[in-house]
Each structure stands twice: as structure tokens, then as C-alpha cells.
């Protein structure tokens with residue numbers, strides 16, 4: 681077993697300072713596309729060696745690996761169906777055997793369907809929970825044990841959602857899974873704190889990724905209504921907007937942050953009603 685208690689040598693990247701991840705190994709699930717691919721690229725850019733997990737044969741895994749390696753980084757693609765709950769401990773052990781101990785786990789993989797509460801089937805509910813909740817717990821469980829065994833002050837970062845903090849119609853199963861990972865993260869923080877391992881979530885607002893491509897919606901009308909609900913200028917966020925939050929939680933800069941969530945939603949959860957739109961226009965009282 682490698683002894684990872686010695687702090688990694690970061691002398692080569694002084695500009696990255698306390699956000700530098702040189703010498704750290706990060707596992708990112710659901711890394712073949714969307715937010716996971718962007719987070720993997722961001723972590724690699726900060727110096728981490730990446731283990732990118734996604735469905736077997738996911739074409740995006742090769743593209744991601746090529747991009748990271750072309751930029752001088754390291755990426756190991758691993759094909760695995762995260763719905764195989766019983767196989768998750770074996771996946772963690774395979775990663776340890778092939779790549780070595782893990783410093784950072786990013787539980788990003790997730791799935792969503794938009795359907796009325798009475799359309800949700802038992803099979804559909806179970807499938808979603810296997811990916812969004814069971815995989816988060818059982819992968820974290822094994823990798824946390826490995827971190828403890830290797831003496832690593834590790835980081836577990838789970839991609840939750842603003843839907844884990846406030847519900848949205850048509851997503852009962854998704855909301856429930858994200859609410860569950862919020863409390864699961866607090867539980868992990870409480871039990872792993874004595875081992876210097878932190879556990880946190882990021883809770884993004886709606887991002888442009890393929891996850892909602894199949895949602896049965898009047899898309900243009902919904903997008904207009906949605907855009908109007910975002911307080912921060914510039915409209916909807918992108919996966920890139922989540923990279924800073926993950927780097928904070930993954931790096932030395934975030935060493936004392938645990939058991940909490942970082943909401944990355946442009947202020948949507950901060951504003952319960954679109955009242956501003958119905959008020960007289962803003963007038964600046966400061967004269968330059």
C-alpha cells in the first residue's frame with residue numbers, strides 16, 4: 681500500500697496555490713459527457729490525475745481521455761454500470777488496484793425523467809434510486825474505507841441539485857434522490873470527520889447538458905419562463921460555472937468545509953417569487 685501521508689510536492693504549480701491538486705487522484709463518475717466531463721477537465725487542469733467512470737462503451741470516455749492527455753494530464757477511463765449496486769465495492773477495488781488510492785471522489789453520475797407522480801413505476805423509481813442514491817452511498821462507502829486505510833485526508837463531493845433543497849413538479853423521484861444525498865452527505869461528514877475526510881455536495885441549478893433532452897415539455901415556453909426566474913444577469917448557467925465550487929471542495933482551500941452544500945444556481949433558490957419583475961423599474965440614486 682502506498683503511504684500517502686506525505687503532502688504531495690506542489691512546487692511545480694505555485695500559481696495554483698491552495699487550489700493546486702498536483703499529486704492527487706480524482707475519481708469522477710458520469711464523466712463521459714455533460715457536467716461530469718467538464719468537472720473532470722477542471723480537476724485535471726488543476727493537476728489531478730483522473731479516473732473517469734461511465735457506462736461501458738460510452739464514447740465520451742475516450743474523447744475525455746484524449747483531451748486530458750493532449751493537455752499533458754492523466755486520465756484512466758473505466759466502463760461500469762453504476763446501477764450494479766452489488767458491484768460497486770469491486771469497482772472501487774479495481775480502481776485502487778489499477779491506479780492507486782483515491783484522494784477525491786466526485787459522485788456526479790445521475791439520471792432524471794420528467795413525469796407526473798402517478799406515471800412513476802416501481803421499476804423506474806428503483807432504477808433512478810440505484811444511480812442517483814445507492815451508487816453514491818456504496819461507492820463512497822468503499823472509497824472512504826480505502827482513504828482511511830491509506831491515511832488520506834480525502835474529499836467526497838456529490839453532485840446534488842437545487843432540487844435536493846426545494847422540489848419541482850414532475851420530478852418526485854429525482855427530488856427525493858437529491859434530498860437523500862444531502863442528508864447522506866451530512867452523515868458521511870459526521871462519521872468521516874475524525875479521519876480528516878470531508879463530504880459535501882454542490883447543488884447546481886439548471887445547466888445546459890443532455891440530461892433533460894427527453895423531457896416532454898413545451899421547451900421554448902419553458903426556457904423563457906425559466907430564464908425569467910434567474911436573478912443573476914446572464915441567464916442559465918453552464919457546467920463550467922460549477923468547476924470553481926468543486927475545486928474549492930477538493931483542494932486545501934476547502935479543508936475545513938464539511939457536511940454542507942454549495943448552491944450554484946444564479947440565485948434561483950434565494951428568490952421565492954419573481955416580485956422584482958412587477959415592481960417599478962430600478963432607479964440608481966447615486967450620481968457619479
Ligand SMILES: NC(=O)c1ccc[n+]([C@@H]2O[C@H](COP(=O)([O-])OP(=O)(O)OC[C@H]3O[C@@H](n4cnc5c(N)ncnc54)[C@H](O)[C@@H]3O)[C@@H](O)[C@H]2O)c1
Nearest residue numbers: 710714715734735761762763789790841886887889890891
Ligand atoms: N444538467 C442540469 O441541469 C443539472 C442540474 C442539477 C444537477 N445535475 C446533476 O448533475 C449530474 C450530471 O448530470 P448532467 O446534467 O451532466 O447529465 P448527463 O445526462 O449529461 O450526464 C450524466 C452522465 O452520467 C452517466 N450515467 C448515468 N447513469 C449511469 C450509470 N448507470 N452508470 C454509469 N454512468 C451513468 C451518463 O452516461 C452520463 O455520461 C447529475 O447528478 C445530475 O442530477 C444536473
